[in-house]
Amino acid sequence: MPSDTVTLAQRQSLRYLLDSVRGSNAFYRRKLDGIDFEPDAGDLALLPFTTRAELQKDQEAHPPYGTNLTEPVEDYRRFHQTSGTHGRPMRWLDTPDSWQALTDCWCTIFTAAGVGASDRILFPFSFGPFLGFWVAFDGASRLGAMVIPAGGTSTLGRLQMIAENAVTVVCCTPTYALHMAEVAAGHGIDLAASTVKSLIVAGEPGGNIPEVRAKIEKAWGARLFDHHGMTEVGPVSFECHEKPGGLHINEEHYLAEVIDPSTLQAVPDGTPGELVLTTLLRKASPLIRYRTGDQVILTRGKCACGRYYARLEGGILGRVDDMFTVRGNNVFPSAVEAILRRFDEVAEFRLTVFDRGPLAAVQLEVEPVSATIDARSLCEKVSRTIHDELHFKAGVTPVEVGSLPRFEMKAKRFVRK
Structure with missing residues (x-):
């Protein structure tokens, strides 16, 4: 679909969603009370953001599932919950229609x-x-x-x-x-x-x-x-075969915005910011203007694959709350990982940041692939590359082969203290 057709379909879905939640969803009925918004052409900024913190608070106040349910609880068939990486795990329910x-x-x-x-x-x-x-x-x-x-x-x-x-x-x-x-x-x-x-x-x-x-x-x-997604939002994006290096937002199902996380104002396309999503077709357990915490750069236009869906260049760049600052340099853990992965001698690593305001200290543990590797020389090369490209000094130390944990699911290589 061309972009104007995508937008038209999104706005129609948004109308259906708002009608549904205003009628029977206690969580959003409270949030939207008194707000005059025209779904077909209204400014999305008129609608309030939804945050993880308020969803968690709602589930704590109304256990076990909270009030963000559009249908009677007896109509739900699927139970899932978040990992709890960024706080207490949230429980999430789906009806057969939402699951479809x-x-x-x-x-x-x-x-x-x-x-x-x-x-x-x-x-x-x-x-x-x-x-x-x-x-x-x-x-x-x-x-x-x-x-x-x-x-x-x-x-x-x-x-x-x-x-x-x-x-x-x-x-x-x-x-x-x-x-x-x-x-x-x-x-x-x-x-x-x-x-x-x-x-x-x-x-x-x-x-x-x-x-x-x-x-x-x-x-x-x-x-x-x-690909990227979240339990509370669903499977959001995909990479097409024709143009690697970015993720398409499935805009039939998600309405995407990008904001400055400090000012909460929309940023122009092509500018880094925080991804905000509205789940258009998951009406039984919806999210409206949900602040994902993901740092992205969103662009629009026709892709080589023929799709007009919005595209996240470079995928998810990092978590907004994972960014750390060292002597004025804003750094995402993914930037450090990009450097580490160039070294075939590195099997695994762990990054620890000691937050001390602008004087944050960074410690990097590096595990070589073999005991025959000159670990000291390897660490010196890693340290030098980080300094040259990311413009800060990290304490890089070797650890024994096989000593760092391996992960089946989300890796936990980034530690903040």
């Missing part, structure tokens, strides 16, 4: 990556309460693909499942894709010669960090596709 909308999003993610009914898709993680596992699995089933759950087994066991079942697509975090490659190399398994043609990654910014992407694609001999 979410699986529609995953069908778009898969088809944009060239995945279809002939594929065999491996899900190498233990299914927990997070939404992403389940909705991706159901979306793949709707496409007619073979879906292979690989929870409850080791990384080596999952690699064997890939070989034995001629798996063509793997869904995981960028961190776990790298860890699987590390384990494969340690057991003499040539991943690049496997049947896997594509990896769809999410959960971290790594999929659109060029150095991370290059390392994964080289190890697997396969194309990487990035």
Whole structure:
């Protein structure tokens, strides 16, 4: 659809959404009380933001699910909850209609990556309460693909499942894709010669960090596709086959804005800011102008793939609250990871920031791939590169091989003290 048609469809969906929540959703009935807003052409700034903090407060005041429910609780069939990385976990419910909308999003993610009914898709993680596992699995089933759950087994066991079942697509975090490659190399398994043609990654910014992407694609001999979403919002974005290096917002389902997190005012397209989302078709448990905390650069126009959907250049650049400042330099952890991934001698790392106002101190632990590596020389090279490119000094120290944790889900390499 051309962009004006997309906008028209969004505004129509927004009207339906607002009519629904004003009628039966206690949370948004309170928030929207007294606000005069015309959905077809009104300024979105007239609608209030929704924040994670107020959703958490609402669930604490009205346990267990809060009041952001448009239908009677008996009509909900799906329960999920957030990871709690940024506070107390939030519980989230979906009706069959809302769940259908979410699986529609995953069908778009898969088809944009060239995945279809002939594929065999491996899900190498233990299914927990997070939404992403389940909705991706159901979306793949709707496409007619073979879906292979690989929870409850080791990384080596999952690699064997890939070989034995001629798996063509793997869904995981960028961190776990790298860890699987590390384990494969340690057991003499040539991943690049496997049947896997594509990896769809999410959960971290790594999929659109060029150095991370290059390392994964080289190890697997396969194309990487990035994606991002959240339990409370759903599967938001996808990477098209024709133009890597960015994420399309699925604008049939999401209305996207970008604001300055300090002034809360909209920023021009192409300017960094915080992503704000309205879930247009998940009416049973909606979010209106939800501040995601994700730092993005949004652009518009026709993509090489033919879509007019808004595009996040470079994907998710980082979390607004993860940015740290060292002697006037604003730095995201993803910028440090981009440097680390250039060094083939680095197996894993951990970044600790000691907040002391403008004099924040940065400590970086680096684990080499082998005990034969000159760890001291490696750390000196890493420190020098960080200073040259990010303009601050980090204390870089080596740690023993195998001593840093490995992650199946979201990596926790960034520590703030």
